[in-house]
Amino acid sequence: xxxxxxxxxxxxxxxxxxxxxxxxxxxxxxxxxxxxxxxxxxxxxxxxxxxxxxxxxxxxxxxxxxxxxxxxxxxxxxxxxxxxxxxxxxxxxxxxxxxxxxxxxxxxxxxxxxxxxxxxxxxxxxxxxxxx
Amino acid sequence: xxxxxxxxxxxxxxxxxxxxxxxxxxxxxxxxxxxxxxxxxxxxxxxxxxxxxxxxxxxxxxxxxxxxxxxxxxxxxxxxxxxxxxxxxxxxxxxxxxxxxxxxxxxxxxxxxxxxxxxxxxxxxxxxxxxxxxxxxxxxxxxxxxxxxxxxxxxxxxxxxxxxxxxxxxx
Amino acid sequence: xxxxxxxxxxxxxxxxxxxxxxxxxxxxxxxxxxxxxxxxxxxxxxxxxxxxxxxxxxxxxxxxxxxxxxxxxxxxxxxxxxxxxxxxxxxxxxxxxxxxxxxxxxxxxxxxxxxxxxxxxxxxxxxxxxxxxxxxxxxxxxxxxxxxxxxxxxxxxxxxxxxxxxxxxxxxxxxxxxxxxxxxxxxxxxxxxxxxxxxxxxxxxxxxxxxxxxxxxxxxxxxxxxxxxxxxxxxxxxxxxxxxxxxxxxxxxxxxxxxxxxxxxxxxxxxxxxxxxxxxxxxxxxxxxxxxxxxxxxxxxxxxxxxxxxxxxxxxxxxxxxxxxxxxxxxxxxxxxxxxxxxxxxxxxxxxxxxxxxxxxxx
Numbered sequence: 001x002x003x004x005x006x007x008x009x010x011x012x013x014x015x016x017x018x019x020x021x022x023x024x025x026x027x028x029x030x031x032x033x034x035x036x037x038x039x040x041x042x043x044x045x046x047x048x049x050x051x052x053x054x055x056x057x058x059x060x061x062x063x064x065x066x067x068x069x070x071x072x073x074x075x076x077x078x079x080x081x082x083x084x085x086x087x088x089x090x091x092x093x094x095x096x097x098x099x100x101x102x103x104x105x106x107x108x109x110x111x112x113x114x115x116x117x118x119x120x121x122x123x124x125x126x127x128x129x130x131x132x
Numbered sequence: 133x134x135x136x137x138x139x140x141x142x143x144x145x146x147x148x149x150x151x152x153x154x155x156x157x158x159x160x161x162x163x164x165x166x167x168x169x170x171x172x173x174x175x176x177x178x179x180x181x182x183x184x185x186x187x188x189x190x191x192x193x194x195x196x197x198x199x200x201x202x203x204x205x206x207x208x209x210x211x212x213x214x215x216x217x218x219x220x221x222x223x224x225x226x227x228x229x230x231x232x233x234x235x236x237x238x239x240x241x242x243x244x245x246x247x248x249x250x251x252x253x254x255x256x257x258x259x260x261x262x263x264x265x266x267x268x269x270x271x272x273x274x275x276x277x278x279x280x281x282x283x284x285x286x287x288x289x290x291x292x293x294x295x296x297x298x299x300x301x302x303x
Numbered sequence: 304x305x306x307x308x309x310x311x312x313x314x315x316x317x318x319x320x321x322x323x324x325x326x327x328x329x330x331x332x333x334x335x336x337x338x339x340x341x342x343x344x345x346x347x348x349x350x351x352x353x354x355x356x357x358x359x360x361x362x363x364x365x366x367x368x369x370x371x372x373x374x375x376x377x378x379x380x381x382x383x384x385x386x387x388x389x390x391x392x393x394x395x396x397x398x399x400x401x402x403x404x405x406x407x408x409x410x411x412x413x414x415x416x417x418x419x420x421x422x423x424x425x426x427x428x429x430x431x432x433x434x435x436x437x438x439x440x441x442x443x444x445x446x447x448x449x450x451x452x453x454x455x456x457x458x459x460x461x462x463x464x465x466x467x468x469x470x471x472x473x474x475x476x477x478x479x480x481x482x483x484x485x486x487x488x489x490x491x492x493x494x495x496x497x498x499x500x501x502x503x504x505x506x507x508x509x510x511x512x513x514x515x516x517x518x519x520x521x522x523x524x525x526x527x528x529x530x531x532x533x534x535x536x537x538x539x540x541x542x543x544x545x546x547x548x549x550x551x552x553x554x555x556x557x558x559x560x561x562x563x564x565x566x567x568x569x570x571x572x573x574x575x576x577x578x579x580x581x582x583x584x585x586x587x588x589x590x591x592x593x594x595x596x597x598x599x600x601x602x603x604x605x606x607x608x609x610x611x612x613x614x615x616x617x618x619x620x621x622x623x624x625x626x627x628x629x630x631x632x633x634x635x636x637x638x639x640x641x642x643x644x645x646x647x648x649x650x651x652x653x654x655x656x657x658x659x660x661x662x663x664x665x666x
Contacts, residue, residue: 004296005185006237007289013240016230017278020247024274031268045335089430095529104531105335107342114335114342124514127537128499129344129506131547131582132523266350268330 040102040120042081044074047112056081056117067111074115081115082106101126139187143195150179150199151206162280170253170273174246174280180224181242181288189228196220215256222252238292239285246281247274331513332356338367339479341503347490348497348513355493359486359500366485369393370478372419372428372471382452382464383419383471389456389463397455397462399474399481402593404451406477406600410616414604415568417447419473425573427564428473432555434562440571446470447568476548479505480599483544487587487595504547505599508540509587517541517650524657525551525579525635534654535580535635536661538647542587544595548602549580549635567607576609582633584647594628601630610634610642617644618666635659 044052046067054060060076062084072086072093080100083093086108093108102120107113135143153175162171176199183192200220204213226248230241250273257266332352336343343363347355371377378396392400406414419428420443426432435443446469454464466472474481479502490498490509497510499518508518517539527533528551538545550563550573567574583602585594605613617632631647641659643651645666653661 005231005241005288005292007292008237009239010235010237012233012235013237013243016236016240016244020243020274020278020281023247024271027267027274028271031271048336097529097531099531105342105344107335107337109337109340109342112337114337116333116335118333124516126519127521127532127534128512128518129501129508130521130523130534131506131538131545132504132525132528132549132552132580 040079041118042074042076043116043118045114045116054081065113067108067113070108070111070113072108072111072113081117083108083115086111103128135191139191142187143183143191143198146179146183147195147198147202150176150195151202153179154199154203162276166272166276170250170257170269171276172280174249174277174284175287177223177242177245177249177281177284178287178291180220181227181238181245181284182291184224184227184231185292189224192224192228196224211260214260215253218256218259219249219252222255223249237285238289239282242285242288243278243281246277246284250274250277334360336360336363338363339371339482339503340475341479343503344499344501346499347493347495348510349493349495351493352495355490355495355498358489358493362485362489363482363502366395366478366482369395370399370474372473372475379472379474382466385466387465387468389454389458389465391458391461391463392454394462395481396474397464398593399477399596400452400454400464400472402481402596403472403474403477403600406597406604407451410601410604410608412448412568413607414476414600415447416472416474416477417451417470418566418568419471420446420469421566421568421571422473422564423471425562425564425566426555427553432557432562434557435571444568444571447571476603477596477600479503480544480546480596481593483507483595483599484593504552505595506540506545507595508543508545511541520545522547522580522582522633522635523549523551524654525549526657528552533657535641535657535659536633536643536651536653538582538584538633539650539652540584543584544587544598545582545584546595546598546602547580547582548606550574550606551579565603565606574607574609576607577637578606578609578613578634579637580635581606581613583630584633585628585630588628592628594630597628598630605632605634610636614642614644614664617664632664 040056042054042056043050044065054076056076056079059078062073062075064071064073070086070088073084075082075084080098082098083106086093088108088110090110093106096106099106099117102117105114105116157173157175162173180192180196183195200213200216203216204210223245227241227245230236230244254266254270330350330352331346331348333346334356345356345359369378372379374380378392382390403416422428424435424439424443452464452466455462482502483505486500486507500507506520508520512518520538520540521534522536524533524535548565550565554561554563563573565574581602583598585598588594605616613634631644633651634642639659640662641653642662642664644664648663653659
């Protein structure tokens with residue numbers, strides 16, 4: 001004969017309830033935080049492969065990247081990033097200037113280099129796409 | 133494990149009951165009240181709890197596997213198999229562990245099982261969809277599992293109370 | 304009493320759980336793709352957003368392999384190098400060649416994919432810019448205006464086209480729009496509720512934004528082409544294609560004069576029509592048809608035509624009937640005006656700081 005189960009709730013049951021509830025609330029909180037107020041992050045990729053990820057919470061100085069045949073220097077400030085210099089022929093990446101908001105990006109086509117900002121506080125009046 | 137004729141009959145009976153309960157709860161989908169995919173009462177869990185205490189973990193596992201395979205076979209949806217298997221196995225595993233804690237009643241075991249069931253189903257969704265989107269449902273599913281787990285615990289407690297003096301409970 | 308406490312606790316947790324729940328719509332995937340000589344940004348939403356985004360990338364890469372002028376074994380390169388021999392083409396190029404032929408006719412020759420040799424003479428294909436002599440241009444223009452590509456001819460189940468020797472085609476003014484049309488089908492297959500696809504100036508605003516508002520699409524101010532967030536105005540779009548063409552996008556300067564990359568097939572020179580950019584907007588349509596391809600082709604053609612001809616073209620409803628997809632326009636002129644056709648009037652907001660004056664054009 002197996003031990004017969006307890007049929008009335010005990011204090012220990014409360015502990016199980018609390019554990020499950022804490023897990024639910026913790027997950028909800030984590031998602032809420034992650035979903036709406038993610039820290040602004042610069043994601044750098046070359047030829048489709050992510051090579052660096054820099055938080056823009058505070059200034060992170062300058063970093064140099066190799067992209068194909070070219071070398072680019074990126075300056076990370078608090079809340080913004082820009083390509084400081086590049087030896088590519090078009091210089092479009094340098095002319096783009098600073099990016100400051102999630103979704104914006106700096107592209108160097110010859111080097112197949114993309115610096116894209118993710119996260120940050122969403123602004124409903126910001127533009128989602130640019131024509132031209 | 134070696135099953136006596138009585139145990140084998142009981143296993144078959146319980147499997148049939150679990151399948152019937154799964155079918156029954158599909159007739160009254162809880163998703164109408166709480167519109168989140170995956171929300172359900174988990175009536176079949178009553179059978180798992182009962183089997184766990186009345187027969188043992190091995191028999192409970194046997195019944196669970198039979199229910200999952202037959203259930204997806206009847207539904208003609210083998211995709212559902214990974215969901216019910218991952219959900220059912222996590223629930224059973226958790227309940228086996230919890231049932232060893234002498235301080236816990238059926239309610240605690242059942243709630244733990246329901247929560248684990250949901251975690252297992254979300255894991256199945258993550259695997260099949262290849263996306264982290266289903267994770268968004270988990271907090272609600274866990275909160276709901278407190279309620280549904282409590283209810284199945286209550287049902288199981290009533291069951292044991294009713295059967296306490298029958299010879300079913302005496303090996 | 305204890306039981307009551309427990310049930311109240313359960314209820315409270317249940318409710319708090321519901322409040323914190325997020326919509327699965329907010330699951331999203333953003334990828335950037337460098338293809339077709341431009342940077343593309345694909346953002347898809349919904350449970351299958353990652354699979355959908357990568358399927359979009361596959362579609363683009365597959366098209367690029369067939370349509371690129373720089374990849375040697377693409378259908379287009381083989382056709383350009385054929386020296387007059389018929390060349391078997393894939394389904395996509397076959398469709399595009401027929402669409403291009405149609406747009407060539409409907410725009411009175413302003414849209415012409417056979418302009419490629421002239422564009423190359425100006426150095427826009429290889430970034431080695433120069434001003435060609437009039438004699439050189441005259442010679443090349445004969446190729447452009449002579450008989451265009453011949454086909455389709457069916458040989459053994461394959462579709463073949465041929466070009467006259469010296470002729471060449473460039474689908475740069477139409478391929479991205481065609482890719483956008485194909486991407487709509489990919490999104491539908493993946494049950495994507497909303498997506499924001501930007502193929503280097505070809506925008507596909509699919510569905511609405513997660514907050515329920517329309518997608519906000521800025522039209523770059525041509526006078527401030529180097530500045531980010533310098534717009535002539537902003538369009539609010541749902542389920543639409545929008546494509547902008549402008550001379551400010553690619554150009555070089557020589558002898559104090561600016562030469563841009565949109566060549567007028569009539570003169571062989573960069574179009575000088577008084578417009579600084581043309582934006583064409585069309586709805587997704589009922590499936591079938593190629594509204595994205597149309598926007599891409601017409602934005603170039605209407606830029607070449609100039610203000611008056613472009614607006615006449617828009618007013619000519621026979622265009623719509625044959626194409627099956629109505630379109631609307633935003634024209635930015637060199638003398639500081641922004642003209643919006645009436646169908647877009649309530650979806651367009653002029654950027655106050657741009658200094659442009661707004662005119663709404665009616666039929």
